[in-house]
Amino acid sequence: MQNYYQKEIETMPVEQIEALQSEKLVKQVKHVYENVPYYRDLMDKKGVTPDDIKGIEDLHKLPFLSKADLRDAYPYGLLAKPLSECVRIHSTSGTTGKRVVAFYTQNDVDMWEDCCARAIVAAGGTNEDVCQVAYGYGLFTGGAGLHGGSHKVGCLTLPMSSGNTDRQIQFMNDLGATIICCTPSYAAYIGETLEEQGFTPDQIPLKAGIFGAEPWTEEMRRGIEKTLGIKAYDIYGLTETSGPGVAFECCEQTGMHINEDHFLAEIIDPDTGEVLPLGSKGELVFTALDKEAFPLLRYRTRDICVLSREKCSCGRTLIKMAKPMGRSDDMMIIRGVNVFPSQIETVLLNEGYQPNYQIIVDRKGNTDTFDVNVEMNADQFSDTVSGVTAKEKALANAMKIMLGINPTVHLVAPKSIVRSEGKAVRVIDKRKLHD
Ligand code: DLL
Secondary structure (H helix, E strand, O other), X not given: OOOOOOHHHHOOOHXXXXXXXXXXXXXXXXXXXXXXXXXXXXXXXXXXOHHHOOOHHHHHHOOOEOHHHHHHXXXXXXXXXXXXXXXXXXXXXXXXXXXXXXXXXXXXXXHHHHHHHHHHHHOOOOOOOEEEEOOOOOOOHHHHHHHHHHHHHOOEEEEOOOXXXXXXXXXXXXXXXXXXXXXXXXXXXXXXXXXXXXXXXXXXXXXXXXXXXXXXXXXXXHHHHHHHOOEEEEEEEEHHHOEEEEEEEOOOXXXXXXXXXXXXXXXXXXXXXXXXXXXXXXXXXXEEOOOOOOOOOOEEEEEEEEEEOOOOOOOOOOOEEOOOOOEOOOOEEEOOEEEOHHHHHHHHHHOOOOOOEEEEEEEEOXXXXXEEEEXXXXXXXOOOHHHHHHHHHHHHHHHHHHHOOOOEEEEEOOOOOOOOOOOOOOEEEOHHHHO
16 A cells, blocks of 8 residues: 655655756646647747746746636647546536536546545545545546545545435444545534434544535634534645645644645736735636646636745645635625625634525615525524524624625524535625626
8 A cells, every 4th residue: 555645745845846846847838738729829829838938937927727718618628638548527516607627537537536645644544544425426526536535545435425414424423434525514514413413522433524625714614623523624626626635734724735746836916917925815826737638737716815835843845825715706896895705604603603604695776785694503593583683783793893894684593594515505696697
């Protein structure tokens, strides 16, 4: 069994990792230029040739690739290998417009599973563990990625997929699952169900969870850790870059180490495209250094976060990304003010509510309306009407302090907000329907 703490890579001095990235980048740019006419055109338009790229210091010369490019090129326009060499397809959930489809060669699948294996090991996983994979299986990358990683680590893998919560709980208990992988909102739901069934954290066999695919706050982490009696680790990735495992958290739980030997990260100003210095907040851009079938150069993720090279107590030298605050396109502009759902979640959890909420934005005349439905727990529900009204006011006030604008808060009955088994839908923006 290969050891998936890949120490020589994960603790490599920065100069060495940069030299490795430079070497891979030069090769990758040639591969793309020769095999992807769509990107070759973008390079030609910018007047850049592969000879101009001598190392990572030249990365800024390359054009960006955006989600719109991926949609334009659907389905085969960015394919860099013959289909006969591809073994897998995954796809984004794509609620609007065309989906993005990503192709994988066997080497691509191996690299991706390696990244997920590193994440499982960083969360304390070994071949002694039983790993319950409760991300969706299928076109979504969550199930397949963590499943492959779990196999590589040698865990006993429970391929549950998402949903059927009672069965999740039965298998978890009967088969002694020690690690669970799912979205944080589903983890919270499983925790809530376990609590209702009378399980206390010490009766649950889990010791760790690997949660990602959607933004979640530190407050939510603490809530999940408490209910399930585990350590909750973050994991990040996107379909376009292969799936989960681009970055993962270690025991320090202060941001995710990026698998820099495979993914080169930059932070840019989302409005101007200017590359920002380390430590600045901006849009995360990835260059995949090894992907064969669906290589991406300077792909704009639209995720907003910060990179850091501060020394990590786990010994890994891989650069860290902070928890993404959400996508630049998750950000709502309400009455001219920028609002992220994660800010609302932080207020709720600080004020003693559960992260079961929905934001509804609409427009009446020329004014935006901004409503937040928040679920009460059973104790809060038994309150008097005037008590509930006072709580709604207090919560609206706390949100105003965080956001700078006043929402209308509606406290709603326990269990009236639909639970998520995958990525939670937090926002209903009805303004988009009128536009
Ligand atoms: O969500 C891949 C994944 C599966 C990641 C399982 C982690 C675990 P997509 O469906 O293409 O792929 O969505 C990618 O989800 O651009 C982020 O906006 C968001 N996202 C992913 N992980 C995190 C995270 C998968 N840990 C999009 N924190 C990304 C915040 C995340 N947002």
